[in-house]
Amino acid sequence: MGNIDRIKYVASRVIEEKEKGNDVVVVVSAMAGETDRLIKLVKEITPEPNERDMDFVVATGEQVSAGLLSITLNSLGYKAVSLTGWQAGIKTDTAFTKARILDINVQSIKEYLKNGKIVVITGFQGITETGEITTLGRGGSDTSAVAIAAALNADRCDIYTDVDGVYTADPRIVENARKIDEISYEEMLELASLGAKVLQIRSVEFAMKYKVPLRVRCTFTTDEGTLIKEEDKEMEKVVVRGIAHNKNEARITVERVPDKPGIAAKLFEALAKANIPVDMIVQNVSVDGYTDISFTVDKNDLTKAQKITETVAKEINARGVITDDKIAKVSIVGLGMRNHAGVAGKVFDTLAKYGINILMISTSEIKISCIIEEKFTELAVRVLHEAFHLDK
Amino acid sequence: MGNIDRIKYVASRVIEEKEKGNDVVVVVSAMAGETDRLIKLVKEITPEPNERDMDFVVATGEQVSAGLLSITLNSLGYKAVSLTGWQAGIKTDTAFTKARILDINVQSIKEYLKNGKIVVITGFQGITETGEITTLGRGGSDTSAVAIAAALNADRCDIYTDVDGVYTADPRIVENARKIDEISYEEMLELASLGAKVLQIRSVEFAMKYKVPLRVRCTFTTDEGTLIKEEDKEMEKVVVRGIAHNKNEARITVERVPDKPGIAAKLFEALAKANIPVDMIVQNVSVDGYTDISFTVDKNDLTKAQKITETVAKEINARGVITDDKIAKVSIVGLGMRNHAGVAGKVFDTLAKYGINILMISTSEIKISCIIEEKFTELAVRVLHEAFHLDK
Numbered sequence: 001m002g003n004i005d006r007i008k009y010v011a012s013r014v015i016e017e018k019e020k021g022n023d024v025v026v027v028v029s030a031m032a033g034e035t036d037r038l039i040k041l042v043k044e045i046t047p048e049p050n051e052r053d054m055d056f057v058v059a060t061g062e063q064v065s066a067g068l069l070s071i072t073l074n075s076l077g078y079k080a081v082s083l084t085g086w087q088a089g090i091k092t093d094t095a096f097t098k099a100r101i102l103d104i105n106v107q108s109i110k111e112y113l114k115n116g117k118i119v120v121i122t123g124f125q126g127i128t129e130t131g132e133i134t135t136l137g138r139g140g141s142d143t144s145a146v147a148i149a150a151a152l153n154a155d156r157c158d159i160y161t162d163v164d165g166v167y168t169a170d171p172r173i174v175e176n177a178r179k180i181d182e183i184s185y186e187e188m189l190e191l192a193s194l195g196a197k198v199l200q201i202r203s204v205e206f207a208m209k210y211k212v213p214l215r216v217r218c219t220f221t222t223d224e225g226t227l228i229k230e231e232d233k234e235m236e237k238v239v240v241r242g243i244a245h246n247k248n249e250a251r252i253t254v255e256r257v258p259d260k261p262g263i264a265a266k267l268f269e270a271l272a273k274a275n276i277p278v279d280m281i282v283q284n285v286s287v288d289g290y291t292d293i294s295f296t297v298d299k300n301d302l303t304k305a306q307k308i309t310e311t312v313a314k315e316i317n318a319r320g321v322i323t324d325d326k327i328a329k330v331s332i333v334g335l336g337m338r339n340h341a342g343v344a345g346k347v348f349d350t351l352a353k354y355g356i357n358i359l360m361i362s363t364s365e366i367k368i369s370c371i372i373e374e375k376f377t378e379l380a381v382r383v384l385h386e387a388f389h390l391d392k
Numbered sequence: 393m394g395n396i397d398r399i400k401y402v403a404s405r406v407i408e409e410k411e412k413g414n415d416v417v418v419v420v421s422a423m424a425g426e427t428d429r430l431i432k433l434v435k436e437i438t439p440e441p442n443e444r445d446m447d448f449v450v451a452t453g454e455q456v457s458a459g460l461l462s463i464t465l466n467s468l469g470y471k472a473v474s475l476t477g478w479q480a481g482i483k484t485d486t487a488f489t490k491a492r493i494l495d496i497n498v499q500s501i502k503e504y505l506k507n508g509k510i511v512v513i514t515g516f517q518g519i520t521e522t523g524e525i526t527t528l529g530r531g532g533s534d535t536s537a538v539a540i541a542a543a544l545n546a547d548r549c550d551i552y553t554d555v556d557g558v559y560t561a562d563p564r565i566v567e568n569a570r571k572i573d574e575i576s577y578e579e580m581l582e583l584a585s586l587g588a589k590v591l592q593i594r595s596v597e598f599a600m601k602y603k604v605p606l607r608v609r610c611t612f613t614t615d616e617g618t619l620i621k622e623e624d625k626e627m628e629k630v631v632v633r634g635i636a637h638n639k640n641e642a643r644i645t646v647e648r649v650p651d652k653p654g655i656a657a658k659l660f661e662a663l664a665k666a667n668i669p670v671d672m673i674v675q676n677v678s679v680d681g682y683t684d685i686s687f688t689v690d691k692n693d694l695t696k697a698q699k700i701t702e703t704v705a706k707e708i709n710a711r712g713v714i715t716d717d718k719i720a721k722v723s724i725v726g727l728g729m730r731n732h733a734g735v736a737g738k739v740f741d742t743l744a745k746y747g748i749n750i751l752m753i754s755t756s757e758i759k760i761s762c763i764i765e766e767k768f769t770e771l772a773v774r775v776l777h778e779a780f781h782l783d784k
Binding site for chain 1: 396399400430433434436437438440441442444445446448449451452455456458459460462463464466467472473474476478479500523525
C-alpha cells in the first residue's frame with residue numbers, strides 16, 4: 001500500500017468486489033516506505049536488535065494501513081473491520097523476523113463475514129502459541145493472503161501489485177515481453193525462485209499446496225492480470241513459459257579438492273549450519289583424485305560463506321578458494337520441456353552464437369538455468385526470448 | 393518519549409532503577425509527534441473516522457516506542473521484553489478513543505519480572521473483553537502506569553515528564569515559583585482539575601484510589617521531583633499548596649430566569665444529554681421572582697452549549713443568553729484551608745487591591761476558584777503567589 005491516495009484506490013477495488021456480491025477479505029501490507037522507516041529507527045539504536053522486539057516494532061506498519069483501509073471503507077458507507085494477525089487467528093512458529101504460518105483459526109473472520117463485514121487483515125505477521133508477535137519476513141503479506149484464502153477455502157486470491165501480471169521476461173529488458181494469462185503453480189514457483197520478483201516464493205508454494213487459484217493484478221488498472229493455477233492439458237503445449245534472471249548470486253569455487261567421500265558433505269554442512277542457502281552446485285569430473293567444486297550463494301552471504309569455505313578448504317587440504325560476484329543466472333521455464341527434447345541444446349546454441357560463455361548449468365524437469373558473466377545478462381535474456389518466440 | 397536520543401536517555405534511567413535492585417516495569421507513551429502523525433493520516437481520509445479503527449491505528453504509536461526501548465535495553469545487556477496492552481493483560485471497557493481500564497491481569501508481567509526481565513508496556517491502551525484494541529484517550533499513558541503500579545502493588549510509580557515536578561504556580565508566569573516536594577493526592581487532584589497540566593487527572597484519581605505513591609520527575613535531570621501521596625499531619629500545616637489557572641473556559645449567562653423549581657434542572661439536563669461538562673455554576677439571589685444563572689463550559693463546547701442554552705432559555709421564558717470567552721479561572725489549593733479561616737477573604741482582598749474584578753466564585757474544603765477577566769490572569773496568579781508567601 002502506498003500513500004492515502006493509494007489506500008483510497010485500494011478501497012475502490014475492494015468495493016467493486018463486494019458489489020459483485022462476494023464476501024471480501026483484504027490482506028494489506030505496510031504503506032510504502034513505512035517498514036523501512038521502522039527498521040531505520042531500530043538500526044539507529046543498534047545494528048543487531050533482538051528479533052522479538054524487532055517484530056514487535058515492525059508489525060505496526062501493517063496495523064496502520066489495515067486500520068486506515070477499514071476507516072476508508074467505513075467512511076464510504078461499507079461495513080468493514082480491521083484485524084491484526086493475532087485477532088485474525090494467524091498462528092506462527094517462533095522464528096522471529098521470518099516466522100512460518102502454522103495454522104489459521106478463521107472463526108472470527110467467518111463471524112465477521114457472516115455479519116456482512118469486509119474484513120481487513122494485517123499481512124506479514126502472526127502470533128506464536130505463547131502470544132508473541134511475529135513477522136513472516138519481508139514480502140510476507142502475499143503469503144498471509146494466500147494462507148488466509150486457503151484457510152477460508154476462498155474461490156480465489158488476488159494479489160494487487162505494481163505490475164499488471166507475470167511477463168514472459170522482465171519488460172524493462174525485453175521490449176516485446178508478453179503478459180502471461182495463465183501459468184501453472186510449478187512454472188510460477190520456478191520463475192519466482194529463479195529471479196522473477198512478481199510474487200514471493202512462499203506465497204506460490206502455499207497456493208500450490210492448498211490449490212488456491214492466485215491472480216496477480218495491478219492496483220491501478222482493470223486488467224485481468226495473470227492467473228496462477230493447477231496445470232491443465234493446454235498448458236503443456238507451451239515449451240517455454242518465461243525467462244527469469246538473477247544478478248544477486250555469487251560463485252565460490254574450491255580448487256583441487258581431494259576426491260574422497262564425505263568431502264562435499266563437510267563443506268555444505270558447515271554452510272547449512274551458518275544458515276547460508278546454497279543454490280547451484282557443480283562438481284567437475286575427478287582428475288588424478290582431485291576435483292573442483294563450484295557453488296553459488298546469495299551475494300549478501302558471500303563474505304560469510306567465503307570465510308567458512310576457506311576454513312573447510314584448509315581442513316580438507318584443497319588448494320584454495322576463489323570467488324566471483326560478477327555473475328548472473330538466466331533461466332528458462334516451461335511445463336512443455338518435459339516432453340520436448342532439444343530445449344537445452346537450443347539454449348546452449350543460442351548463447352554460444354552471441355559469444356556468451358556458460359559458467360555453470362543446472363536443470364530440472366521444467367527449467368534450465370545457466371550461470372553466465374553478469375555483463376551478458378540482458379543480451380542473454382533477449383536472445384533466448386527471441387529464440388523461443390515468447391513474444392507470440 | 394521523544395526521539396531515539398530520548399529513548400536512550402529513558403533506558404539509562406530505567407537501568408539506574410534496575411541496578412538499585414528493583415524490579416522495573418516501564419510504561420511508555422508514543423514518540424513525540426507520532427500520535428499526531430497518525431491522527432493526521434486518519435483525518436486525511438475522513439474528518440469522522442469510526443472510533444474502533446481509529447484506536448486500531450493510533451495504538452501503534454506506543455507499540456513502536458515500547459519495542460524501541462526494549463531493543464535499547466537488550467542492546468545494553470539487560471534482559472527486557474516489550475508488551476502491548478493486550479499482552480500485558482490490560483482490560484478496558486468498549487468506549488473507543490476514551491476507554492477506561494476495568495482490570496489488569498498482571499500474571500504475565502509478574503512471570504517476566506520473576507525471570508529478571510525489565511518489562512516495557514505500551515501505555516494509553518488496552519483490550520476489550522472481545523479482543524478489540526482500545527485507547528484511553530490522549531495522555532492516558534500516565535493512567536496506564538498508575539493502574540499497572542496499583543495492580544502490581546508497586547512501591548512507587550514514577551512519571552517521567554518534561555518538567556521536574558509540580559510547582560506552586562506555573563514557573564513561566566511566576567518567576568519565583570517553588571517546586572513542591574510533597575503533596576497530597578487531594579491537592580494534586582484539585583490542581584490538575586483546575587488547570588495544572590503536569591499530570592492527567594485520571595492518573596491521580598487512580599493513584600489516590602489505590603494508594604500508589606506517585607512521583608513526578610524530569611527525564612533529563614536527577615532531581616527527586618514531587619512525591620504525591622496520602623496526606624499526613626505535616627501537610628496540613630501548609631494553608632495554600634499551590635495556584636492553578638485555566639484559560640480554556642467560557643461563561644454563559646441566562647438572564648432574567650423565572651425563579652421556579654426545576655428551571656435549572658431543565659437547562660443542565662439538556663447540556664448533560666449533549667455530553668457537555670459544566671464546571672462552575674452560580675445563581676444570583678432572586679429579585680422580583682427572577683434570577684440570573686451563570687455557568688462555565690470548556691471553550692471547545694461553547695458554540696454547542698450556547699445553542700442548547702438559547703433553546704432552553706426560550707422554553708423557560710428567560711430574557712436572553714449572553715456569553716463571554718475572555719475569562720480565566722484562578723484557583724488556590726491547600727489542605728490547610730480546612731482549619732484556617734480568612735483564606736477566602738485574603739484572596740478577595742488581594743485581587744481587589746489590584747483592581748481585579750471577580751466574576752464568579754466557587755469553593756470547596758481545600759480550594760477557592762475565582763473567574764476573572766482573562767487579561768488579569770498572570771497578574772492574579774503572581775499577586776496571590778506573593779500574598780500567600782508560596783516562594784518560601
